[in-house]
Amino acid sequence: MEYFLQQLINGITLGAIYGLIAIGYTMVYGIIGMINFAHGEIYMLGAFITLIAYLAATTIGGGSVAMGLLIALAATMIFTALWGWAVERIAYRPLRGAPKLAPLISAIGMSIVLQNFSQITQGARVKPLPPVIRGGITLLEGENFTVHLSILQIVIVVLTVVLMGAFTWIITKTPLGRAQRATEQDMKMAALLGVDVDRIISATFVMGAMLAAVAGLMVTLYYGVIDFYIGFLAGIKAFTAAVLGGIGSLPGAMLGGLLIGLIEAFWSGYFSIEYKDVAAFSILVLVLLFRPTGLLGRPEVEKI
Amino acid sequence: MTLKRALVDALMGGVVAAALALPMLGFRLVDSSQGLSLGLRFDWVLWAALIVAAGRFALSLLRMTAAKRRKPIGPTMGERITTRFAGARPFVGWAMIGFALVMPFLPFADRNLVDKATLVLIYVMLGWGLNIVVGLAGLLDLGFVAFYAVGAYSYALLATKLGWSFWLCLPLAGLFAASFGIALGFPVLRLRGDYLAIVTLGFGEIIRIILQNWQDLTNGPQGISAIPRPTLFGLPFTASAPEGKQTFAEYFSLDYSGNHRVIFLYFVILVLALLTNAFTLRIRRLPIGRAWEALREDEIACRSLGLNPTNIKLSAFATGAMFAGLAGSFFATRQGFISPESFTFIESAVILAIVVLGGMGSQIGVVLAALLLVGLPEWFRELQQYRMLAFGGAMVLIMLWKPSGLLSHRAPTISLGGTK
Numbered sequence: 001m002e003y004f005l006q007q008l009i010n011g012i013t014l015g016a017i018y019g020l021i022a023i024g025y026t027m028v029y030g031i032i033g034m035i036n037f038a039h040g041e042i043y044m045l046g047a048f049i050t051l052i053a054y055l056a057a058t059t060i061g062g063g064s065v066a067m068g069l070l071i072a073l074a075a076t077m078i079f080t081a082l083w084g085w086a087v088e089r090i091a092y093r094p095l096r097g098a099p100k101l102a103p104l105i106s107a108i109g110m111s112i113v114l115q116n117f118s119q120i121t122q123g124a125r126v127k128p129l130p131p132v133i134r135g136g137i138t139l140l141e142g143e144n145f146t147v148h149l150s151i152l153q154i155v156i157v158v159l160t161v162v163l164m165g166a167f168t169w170i171i172t173k174t175p176l177g178r179a180q181r182a183t184e185q186d187m188k189m190a191a192l193l194g195v196d197v198d199r200i201i202s203a204t205f206v207m208g209a210m211l212a213a214v215a216g217l218m219v220t221l222y223y224g225v226i227d228f229y230i231g232f233l234a235g236i237k238a239f240t241a242a243v244l245g246g247i248g249s250l251p252g253a254m255l256g257g258l259l260i261g262l263i264e265a266f267w268s269g270y271f272s273i274e275y276k277d278v279a280a281f282s283i284l285v286l287v288l289l290f291r292p293t294g295l296l297g298r299p300e301v302e303k304i
Numbered sequence: 305m306t307l308k309r310a311l312v313d314a315l316m317g318g319v320v321a322a323a324l325a326l327p328m329l330g331f332r333l334v335d336s337s338q339g340l341s342l343g344l345r346f347d348w349v350l351w352a353a354l355i356v357a358a359g360r361f362a363l364s365l366l367r368m369t370a371a372k373r374r375k376p377i378g379p380t381m382g383e384r385i386t387t388r389f390a391g392a393r394p395f396v397g398w399a400m401i402g403f404a405l406v407m408p409f410l411p412f413a414d415r416n417l418v419d420k421a422t423l424v425l426i427y428v429m430l431g432w433g434l435n436i437v438v439g440l441a442g443l444l445d446l447g448f449v450a451f452y453a454v455g456a457y458s459y460a461l462l463a464t465k466l467g468w469s470f471w472l473c474l475p476l477a478g479l480f481a482a483s484f485g486i487a488l489g490f491p492v493l494r495l496r497g498d499y500l501a502i503v504t505l506g507f508g509e510i511i512r513i514i515l516q517n518w519q520d521l522t523n524g525p526q527g528i529s530a531i532p533r534p535t536l537f538g539l540p541f542t543a544s545a546p547e548g549k550q551t552f553a554e555y556f557s558l559d560y561s562g563n564h565r566v567i568f569l570y571f572v573i574l575v576l577a578l579l580t581n582a583f584t585l586r587i588r589r590l591p592i593g594r595a596w597e598a599l600r601e602d603e604i605a606c607r608s609l610g611l612n613p614t615n616i617k618l619s620a621f622a623t624g625a626m627f628a629g630l631a632g633s634f635f636a637t638r639q640g641f642i643s644p645e646s647f648t649f650i651e652s653a654v655i656l657a658i659v660v661l662g663g664m665g666s667q668i669g670v671v672l673a674a675l676l677l678v679g680l681p682e683w684f685r686e687l688q689q690y691r692m693l694a695f696g697g698a699m700v701l702i703m704l705w706k707p708s709g710l711l712s713h714r715a716p717t718i719s720l721g722g723t724k
Binding site: 029033035045048049051052053055056059075079082083086090091094095098099101102103104105106108109110111112113114115116117118120121122123125127128129130232236239240243247274275277278281282284285288289292 | 320323324326327328329331332333335339340341342438444491492494495498499501502503505506507509510513514516517649650653656657660661664690692693695696697698699700703704707708
């Protein structure tokens with residue numbers, strides 16, 4: 001029972017991180033119907049920028065952890081968003097209206113570029129960061145297992161919930177969100193009605209990149225090690241999460257992320273750690289078999 | 305665009321580049337025994353900004369001069385060339401085959417070149433195989449490398465554990481890969497476009513993870529080594545034959561040379577690749593091939609005409625997988641060593657890029673793209689990491705330059721006369 005609870009906590013934390021990345025995939029897919037393969041790399045850049053900004057802030061500012069983290073959060077969100085914007089501007093915007101696979105290949109190319117860019121500029125070795133936020137609460141003391149909830153895990157989950165709330169508010173209540181939803185439904189019609197579609201798409205990429213940046217920050221703090229390759233697997237899993245929840249749906253992305261995180265935590269807790277990715281993908285296939293549009297996806301109506 | 309606007313544009317580009325470069329180029333993470341610290345190199349940021357600004361300015365100037373020139377009325381240069389040489393198109397293919405056949409015997413062909421050509425041909429074959437799935441049937445497969453891996457491992461295991469010969473294992477490997485294709489395809493082919501993409505991607509990863517962790521069978525990350533080389537009707541390409549047998553060199557009373565094997569391998573893959581090509585060209589004229597293309601164009605129409613989309617997709621999937629399996633077992637025998645590292649997602653991406661860059665459905669386009677993406681970087685091996693950077697950049701640039709591929713040829717094999 002204690003062990004189960006501990007895996008639940010770990011799974012939820014992991015799921016929060018996946019969910020944040022998955023939102024970027026699902027929003028971009030919803031609006032222009034492409035798989036943004038470079039999104040995992042954007043998240044990786046977010047992790048690197050976090051590390052750099054945190055080190056810079058603590059070196060200059062004298063070492064206050066809270067201040068350093070806040071500066072790192074702000075810096076990584078701003079700079080990663082800029083990267084997300086630039087990727088869209090360079091590699092995807094010229095290909096709007098091109099055959100469907102062209103942006104996909106361009107995105108894969110961009111992902112290779114970004115990966116090697118960070119490998120060249122920051123080195124291939126794993127970058128360790130000693131734990132910044134320590135401490136935690138012991139929830140339950142069992143006979144041979146204690147359930148531990150660290151402060152960091154609380155921070156991650158709370159921050160995720162706050163961000164998700166903020167994004168849901170932006171999408172549902174603000175003019176920007178309305179324009180986004182309109183563009184998602186019908187790009188041409190939205191343009192006719194005076195929505196600057198290019199600007200809305202840019203905004204979508206910026207928002208996705210910001211969330212990925214926060215996920216990068218969380219991973220840097222949570223695992224304490226990053227390298228140039230983390231974007232690939234996290235990207236695939238987040239995309240799996242987006243598909244699992246029903247691609248194009250925001251709550252679906254959160255739910256999918258949570259599920260993937262839980263599957264991973266429980267599988268590595270109870271079965272084998274080597275095959276945890278196999279488990280996640282297998283669950284995806286199973287879900288798609290019974291619900292081809294994902295858990296919360298709307299069924300696609302095909303018109304002739 | 306005026307000069308002033310071009311200048312402002314260049315300045316903006318420079319500013320954005322500086323902002324992009326600031327964290328990643330401006331700081332360097334230094335790993336030492338005291339933990340991480342930061343190194344500064346702001347001069348790099350300045351250089352990045354200057355290069356981008358200059359580049360943008362040059363681009364604007366180019367555009368301005370291009371806009372001043374009057375646009376020619378009628379077909380563009382490229383179109384004119386295409387129409388002029390439309391009749392020559394089949395001959396291009398034959399000429400290429402002819403060249404490929406005599407290439408190893410030309411004076412400039414050394415062992416290194418033939419070896420590289422072999423590698424390119426593997427990718428040509430994989431590209432042609434994937435072309436059946438993506439180009440003809442229109443199914444996006446991001447896990448093609450899985451079947452390549454299945455082929456490679458099935459040959460390696462059959463040869464090292466049971467001692468079967470390459471020629472016996474080759475069709476078996478193809479069969480194995482095809483049955484994997486069917487086993488995977490059966491549940492997932494009902495899914496639509498992008499869902500299929502993620503499932504195939506996941507499948508590719510699953511295969512790799514299993515190969516990595518199933519120590520008893522695959523020897524895990526260490527891979528399988530000492531995979532036997534193929535023989536020519538029982539004649540091995542070694543310096544000395546076992547008791548009672550003859551080597552290739554002895555049989556034809558030649559001096560032994562390591563080049564013989566390299567050239568032999570080159571011809572094996574050439575024949576395999578041409579087989580793939582001939583198969584594709586033939587099957588496009590058969591009902592099943594036409595059904596693939598019809599399905600790509602319009603699934604609903606297909607269904608209304610009584611075609612079963614699942615079976616058609618499954619056959620395309622399995623056929624593509626079979627060729628990947630054949631290529632995989634050739635890869636295993638050529639390398640003599642395989643490990644899960646050779647079958648990562650990046651391989652799938654490269655193969656898909658070859659198909660898309662070549663212009664989906666175009667057989668010659670695949671050859672060109674394989675030469676460009678696999679052949680060219682081979683010459684820049686020394687540049688290591690910059691090579692991959694340039695590779696990714698090239699993928700983006702080619703796509704921006706020609707979004708429908710180098711040779712886009714997506715016209716259906718048959719169409720009603722005149723309505724095209």
